[in-house]
Structure formats: C-alpha cells, structure tokens
Amino acid sequence: MTTLTINNRTVSIEQGALLIDACRAAGVEIPHYCYHPCLKVIATCRMCAVEVKGWSKLVASCSTPAEDGMEVRTDTPAVAEARAGVMEFLLLNHPLDCPICDQAGECKLQDYSYQYGSGDSRMAEPKNRYDYEDLGAKIVIDKNRCIHCTRCVRFTRDITGTCELTPINRGSHLEITTFAGLTLDSNPFAGNLVDLCPVGALTSRSFRFKKRSWYLKPIPTISRHGADAKPIWADVDRNRLWRFRPRPEGNNTPTCFISDEERDAYRRYSIDRSQRQVSPTLNGKDAAVSDIAQTMKANGPVAVLAQGTFGCDALQRLGELASSESLRYAHGNKRIPIQNPAIQKSEDGVINRAGAIAQGYRFDALEELLSRVEAEEVKTVVLYHDSEFSDESENALLRRILEKSHFSLLLEPIPSNLAQAAKATLATLPVTTYLEESDFIIDHQGNEKRYTRALIPPKGVKTPGDWVKELLIGH
Ligand code: SF4
Ligand code: FES
Incomplete structure (x- = not known):
C-alpha cells in the first residue's frame, strides 16, 4: 500500500495507483476530461492538475503515480488558476448552445465551467x-x-x-x-x-x-x-x-x-400499453383465474417449462405449479458470439442458467418432455417464455410440446406467435417484463445480481409469483 496526504487527509491506496484515484479515495473529486479509467492515459487536457509539495510545477494527477509520503493539495490558488485557465482555453471555440445540446444536464464542460471556470473569455x-x-x-x-x-x-x-x-x-x-x-x-x-x-x-x-x-x-x-x-x-x-x-x-x-x-x-x-393484454384468457376469451386453475387441476400431471433468462424468484414460484420436482424443465439457447473479449466474457445468452439449475430446473430435456407429453404422462404444460432467447429449432420444439399437451398455460412478457401452436385448451396470463418486477439472477460466474422495478405494469399485468399465488388459491 502507498500512504500519502491529500489536502492534509491521510489516505492509503494500492501501490501503483494514480493520484486522481488517491484523491477520489480521500473523497476529493478531481475534474478531468481526457482521463477515463478504462482508457489509456494520455494526459493532454491538464484539467486534473494538482500541487505536490516540493515539486516545482503542477502535475497531471491522471498520469502521476501516488508515492509514499507525498503531500498533495488540490485547493490552492495555483490549482484554481490552472483549472480556470484550462476552462477558458477549452471554451474558446465552444458554442454556447447548451439549451439545444443533448448533453445538457450531463455535460462535464457545463459542470466544470460552473464549478471552476472564470466566467470571462478573452476570445x-x-x-x-x-x-x-x-x-x-x-x-x-x-x-x-x-x-x-x-x-x-x-x-x-x-x-x-x-x-x-x-x-x-x-x-x-x-x-x-x-x-x-x-x-x-x-x-x-x-x-x-x-x-x-x-x-x-x-x-x-x-x-x-x-x-x-x-x-x-x-x-x-x-x-x-x-x-x-x-x-x-x-x-x-x-x-x-x-x-x-x-x-x-x-x-x-x-x-x-x-x-x-x-x-x-x-x-x-417500450411496449405500447394500450396494446397489452391485461386479463387472463381461456381459449381466446377473458376468464377468471379460478377457471384456469380448475382446468389445470383436471389435467394433471403438470410440468413447468421456464426460460433461464427470468429471475430466480419468478422461477421458484412458478416451479410450485409442477406436479413433481422432476417436472421442472428449463429452456433458452441463445448464443452471443464474443466479439470483444475485453468487453464480453461469456457467450451464453441465457443469463440465469445457474439460477434456474439451482431452482431444480433441467436444461436440454425438451425431447424428454415431448415424449412424456405424447405418452400422456404430462397433460398440462406451463410455459414461461421469451422467443428472443430461443432459436428457431427450440421454438419449433416448444410448438410441438404445446400442440401435444392437453392443456397449456402460457406466460409471455412479450407475446410471440407461440399461442397459435396450441391446438388443445390454451390459457394465457398477462405477465410483467423484467423491468416491471424486482428479482435477481445468478450469472455465469456465480454472482447474484439484483434488479429493481423500473416501470409500473398496466393494471391486470402481474408477476409470475402473483399469478401462482392466485392459481394455488383457485385450485
Ligand atoms: S470531446 Fe468527444 S468527440 Fe471530441 S475528442 Fe473527446 S470524445 Fe471525441
Ligand atoms: S484528465 Fe486530462 S490531463 Fe488529466
């Protein structure tokens, strides 16, 4: 570790860290333009200048490594003058078009001009x-x-x-x-x-x-x-x-x-809310959840077939509808080729594969489910699906499963043409997109990642967990 002082505040930071990072660790934000933590350092804008005791000139904090015992100041008149000078220079040719600029409100030039600029230009x-x-x-x-x-x-x-x-x-x-x-x-x-x-x-x-x-x-x-x-x-x-x-x-x-x-x-x-389905349907007509629950009950055993792109809570609640643990099937097979290893680590587009497996779902067993449906060992299939994450062959297999089952219950946050495949009794439930619910996934590295509700769903559209609760009451 390297220990130094920033404006008389002592801070310890890992060896080799830059002064700009040491300042941030000490709670002192340094204005900067050319520096970005994920890009190579070039230190050309000079906005990040700081004073180091014993050094004859100001230094660029984005390119100067922190050293033990350094005494750094960011609040001296020399630093303020340097920042005002850089701002005046950068604004020489810059138009005053903030009112029509898309960046207004999140523009570093605007922010720093207000905080560090001189207010004058000699241009x-x-x-x-x-x-x-x-x-x-x-x-x-x-x-x-x-x-x-x-x-x-x-x-x-x-x-x-x-x-x-x-x-x-x-x-x-x-x-x-x-x-x-x-x-x-x-x-x-x-x-x-x-x-x-x-x-x-x-x-x-x-x-x-x-x-x-x-x-x-x-x-x-x-x-x-x-x-x-x-x-x-x-x-x-x-x-x-x-x-x-x-x-x-x-x-x-x-x-x-x-x-x-x-x-x-x-x-x-950004789905048009007026086009959203807002009530459960049974054979194409609006229906009560209790009717769907009764139809399910009359058509057991029930298998749940859920896509591994949905959250763990939703998968867990939906899994409760399966007649036995062995009837939890998972699907989703989207591959996303790695175009840049520095940016993308995995090519498995099914982001919650690990979470689905942890909930007892089995991938790569759709053929098995199809045979069980054909043998009438499974009569109802509850399908939780987003067609974006299944390729054409998987979607075709899902269609065959729906065609063969006695009763299908379909939950699609963004509807596809899969419902047309069901020749037998079909029910649908209007279900939230992932932006309309709070849940979590377990990524390919085993990390838990939570997300919070960003949008309020239209009245009548519910999370899978809420629908399961109602279905179990209606049983
Ligand atoms: S200000 Fe924007 S366009 Fe200009 S060099 Fe920087 S990133 Fe590129
Ligand atoms: S941020 Fe540009 S010189 Fe440091």
Whole structure:
C-alpha cells in the first residue's frame, strides 16, 4: 500500500495507483476530461492538475503515480488558476448552445465551467464553425462542441481495435473525424462513444433531441440482452423507458461498455400499453383465474417449462405449479458470439442458467418432455417464455410440446406467435417484463445480481409469483 496526504487527509491506496484515484479515495473529486479509467492515459487536457509539495510545477494527477509520503493539495490558488485557465482555453471555440445540446444536464464542460471556470473569455476572434457530420447511422458528431480529449479515438483504437476515428489538422483547427471515409456502423460497440464523450460532440441518432436528461430517472438494473448480465441504468420518465446505459462498477472495463444490441434492447420494453393484454384468457376469451386453475387441476400431471433468462424468484414460484420436482424443465439457447473479449466474457445468452439449475430446473430435456407429453404422462404444460432467447429449432420444439399437451398455460412478457401452436385448451396470463418486477439472477460466474422495478405494469399485468399465488388459491 502507498500512504500519502491529500489536502492534509491521510489516505492509503494500492501501490501503483494514480493520484486522481488517491484523491477520489480521500473523497476529493478531481475534474478531468481526457482521463477515463478504462482508457489509456494520455494526459493532454491538464484539467486534473494538482500541487505536490516540493515539486516545482503542477502535475497531471491522471498520469502521476501516488508515492509514499507525498503531500498533495488540490485547493490552492495555483490549482484554481490552472483549472480556470484550462476552462477558458477549452471554451474558446465552444458554442454556447447548451439549451439545444443533448448533453445538457450531463455535460462535464457545463459542470466544470460552473464549478471552476472564470466566467470571462478573452476570445475576440470569431469561433471556428463546423456543420454536423453523420458518422453513419448510429452516431452524429458536432465538431463545434468537441474539446479534443480523444477519448473516442482511444476507444476505437485500443478497445474495439477498429480505428474508425482519428484527429486531423493541428492546433485550433484540430478535428475528430472518421478515417478514410469509414462510418461507425459496423462497430458493434459504437454506442459507447456517446457515453465516453464528456461533452455533446458525439450524440446518439436514436436518442438525439428526444428527451432532456434532467427529466430522466436512472433505475439500476441489469442487461438481459448480453451474456454477462452487466449492470446498466434504465432511464425512465413518467413510466416510459428512454434508454439503457452502462452502470460502471469502479475501473472494471467490462462494466463500462455494453454492446449496441444491449443498448438498443430498450425498444423491446417500450411496449405500447394500450396494446397489452391485461386479463387472463381461456381459449381466446377473458376468464377468471379460478377457471384456469380448475382446468389445470383436471389435467394433471403438470410440468413447468421456464426460460433461464427470468429471475430466480419468478422461477421458484412458478416451479410450485409442477406436479413433481422432476417436472421442472428449463429452456433458452441463445448464443452471443464474443466479439470483444475485453468487453464480453461469456457467450451464453441465457443469463440465469445457474439460477434456474439451482431452482431444480433441467436444461436440454425438451425431447424428454415431448415424449412424456405424447405418452400422456404430462397433460398440462406451463410455459414461461421469451422467443428472443430461443432459436428457431427450440421454438419449433416448444410448438410441438404445446400442440401435444392437453392443456397449456402460457406466460409471455412479450407475446410471440407461440399461442397459435396450441391446438388443445390454451390459457394465457398477462405477465410483467423484467423491468416491471424486482428479482435477481445468478450469472455465469456465480454472482447474484439484483434488479429493481423500473416501470409500473398496466393494471391486470402481474408477476409470475402473483399469478401462482392466485392459481394455488383457485385450485
Ligand atoms: S468527440 Fe468527444 S470524445 Fe471525441 S475528442 Fe471530441 S470531446 Fe473527446
Ligand atoms: S484528465 Fe488529466 S490531463 Fe486530462
């Protein structure tokens, strides 16, 4: 460990840590632009300058390792003057377009300008002007706002290795642009550039001009559409989901970045509430839960077939409907090829496989269930399913199981055409999506990951646990 003082406060930090991290450990936030914990350090913006006793000049805390006995100060007039100078410099060519800028409310230039800027500018010359530029279908760049921190360039160079972005020209004419006419369309992680850009230069085409950030309430959840179930924010306003963003855990690179597929998955959960099914049905007609429960009772034995992408609580409650423990079957077989090992660790798209197994569910036994249904050893199948996570062959097998069973009870948060497969008696229950419930999963590394309700479901739509309670009462 290394022990030093920050503004007279003693702090111990692991050997090799940077001064910027030591300051954070001491509870002192250091303003920074070019530094990002998951990118290579270049120390060009100088916003993070601090004073070290005995050193003749201010030092960049993002590139200076902490040393034993160092006496660091971040609250001296020299540091304040340096920060104000950097702010004035960065704002020389920056437009005052915060009212129409997408980054307003979450812009580091805005925040630091207020906290550390001088309020004056000596710039008398006209500012450089550029037009918006499309960097493909995903990202738009407004170069007027760029402060040349090169986070974006380092991301495409060092993290994705695709090198689409590059600086061109020099001095005050330096611009960030795509290299040799490339776009960012084929980069499956391009959306991260919007999060990385500390100002409003790189914006997302899908989110641009849609919502002011201060209306959004970030709810901590997990990504269900990547194999690692990464921590993410679900940004919600008035019960509507607007975007998914990474929710970094410290300096852990994989949690800082998500794929565009995971980011864009928010669209699946922005379901038109007026189109939602809000009451149970039996053979296509609205029905009482007690009627469904009676039909189930008359058609035993019951098998539960649940997908391993759903939460442990839901799986556990649903499992109570199975006539015996051996009748808990699990499915889901989505594979997500690893495109970048630094960002993605597993390719198993069934995020709660371990949790489902812990609840007594068996994977890879659908053929067995089909034969038991055909032999009438199982007459009712309760299917909890999201078609996104089963490939065509698995969906075909599920269809056959529904076709052959005497009675099927279908719970689909996002309905597919599976219901049409059931030739025998079919009941459906309107069930919540994972954003409408609080639950947890056990990821592929055995870690428990909790998520909290981000959206309120329409009246009548309930969690599987609530439906099971009602079904068991109606028995
Ligand atoms: S576009 Fe954004 S991330 Fe890239 S250099 Fe400019 S300010 Fe930095
Ligand atoms: S953040 Fe340290 S020099 Fe830019």
